[in-house]
Amino acid sequence: MSTTGTLWRTAVILLLAISGAVAAFATMAPPPEAQLLPERAALVEALPIDTDDALVPSPASYIREEQFQRGDTLAAFLSRLGIAEPHVGRLIKLNALRSLRPGMNVSAVVSAEGMPLSLSFFNGRDALLEITPDGRVAERRAAFETRPAMKSSVIRSSLFAAADAAEIPDSVAMQLADVFSGDIDFHRDLRKDDRFTVVYEVHSLLGRPVRAGRVLAAEFVNQGRTFRAVHFGSSYYTPEGKNLRKAFLRSPLEFSRVSSGFGRRLHPLFRTWRAHEGIDYAAPTGTRVRAVGDAVVEFAGLKGGYGKVVILRHQGRYTTVYAHLSRIAVQRGARVAQNDTIGFVGQSGWATGPHLHYEFRIAGQARNPFSIAMPAAQPLPAQQLPAFLADAEPLVARLELLADLTTLAQGD
Numbered sequence: 001m002s003t004t005g006t007l008w009r010t011a012v013i014l015l016l017a018i019s020g021a022v023a024a025f026a027t028m029a030p031p032p033e034a035q036l037l038p039e040r041a042a043l044v045e046a047l048p049i050d051t052d053d054a055l056v057p058s059p060a061s062y063i064r065e066e067q068f069q070r071g072d073t074l075a076a077f078l079s080r081l082g083i084a085e086p087h088v089g090r091l092i093k094l095n096a097l098r099s100l101r102p103g104m105n106v107s108a109v110v111s112a113e114g115m116p117l118s119l120s121f122f123n124g125r126d127a128l129l130e131i132t133p134d135g136r137v138a139e140r141r142a143a144f145e146t147r148p149a150m151k152s153s154v155i156r157s158s159l160f161a162a163a164d165a166a167e168i169p170d171s172v173a174m175q176l177a178d179v180f181s182g183d184i185d186f187h188r189d190l191r192k193d194d195r196f197t198v199v200y201e202v203h204s205l206l207g208r209p210v211r212a213g214r215v216l217a218a219e220f221v222n223q224g225r226t227f228r229a230v231h232f233g234s235s236y237y238t239p240e241g242k243n244l245r246k247a248f249l250r251s252p253l254e255f256s257r258v259s260s261g262f263g264r265r266l267h268p269l270f271r272t273w274r275a276h277e278g279i280d281y282a283a284p285t286g287t288r289v290r291a292v293g294d295a296v297v298e299f300a301g302l303k304g305g306y307g308k309v310v311i312l313r314h315q316g317r318y319t320t321v322y323a324h325l326s327r328i329a330v331q332r333g334a335r336v337a338q339n340d341t342i343g344f345v346g347q348s349g350w351a352t353g354p355h356l357h358y359e360f361r362i363a364g365q366a367r368n369p370f371s372i373a374m375p376a377a378q379p380l381p382a383q384q385l386p387a388f389l390a391d392a393e394p395l396v397a398r399l400e401l402l403a404d405l406t407t408l409a410q411g412d
């Protein structure tokens, strides 16, 4: 295709994407707690300033904002905000300022003479702390503005590298792995050129993004197979309303930055399933091991070469085995739910390095779980389907537009 043609097509799709976004998200009502914060000036006026100092009229005051840096002393930081020496000495004794952490931004209203009229910053718990010159502290719950963000990326080396490249937060990458954990083993199944698109909430304060929220919709193309998810109620469904939760998770290990790169190292015990009727996941000692499905603990203890091992009995004829643990977190006879912690990775028994040996058995026979179609969890109740489809349609349209753009960008 000619460059002009590609450009033209990109332009048309961009236009569609922009108008599509407006249509798609006009229907997304903000959560009730999301309100705009009052203007900064209003906040300052509302401060109860009643010390003698503060009553002195200050014809010229200004607002200054600085970030508390690693290695900053409180005194140096307050000076940088333009606060004069005698006031600095008084302020550094305040307990409220001890909750300052590197990376936090502080707004100060300071008089022309260097007298602080107010200091305010967001603490780590989503509250706005306002400090008056006399040292009184008012804490307000912060009001967030929530908007959807949309990102796409292509896997070159790992999911986290792809997320980093598109400036997608870790919490979103991990949700993505969780949403598709019934279909994709993110430790073993990812391939170069797999790609994904994700729509997620971003919470902002005063127009500044503070943190990411839930994933609202996502598409993952893994080894040529396309999986889609739409958030509804407390679960994720396919655009047709099928539940994405499966009776079994694809991996007994959670996907994380730590565990994601570990398996790539050469490991003397890393063998194929065929060689010894199980799957070995190389992972650091202490990594959480989770039940792949609801079960009763059939065995928890020492067993020969398995070392510390947990065996779970699931519904039907299924059992799963988790061996070489460093620590067991369940007792025989206990009921566990899917994703519950049952133990931690180690190298007990016949193992020369930390790894999890995992077996999936049907009627007592070890089977390769990757060759078995897993039973799905309950679909959406029929009476909820119309509401779901109405919610899902604009999100799915958005996913398709972004996926097209990514494909175009790759083609160039």
Ligand SMILES: [Zn+2]
Binding pocket: 276, 278, 279, 280, 356, 357, 358
């Ligand atoms: Zn093994």
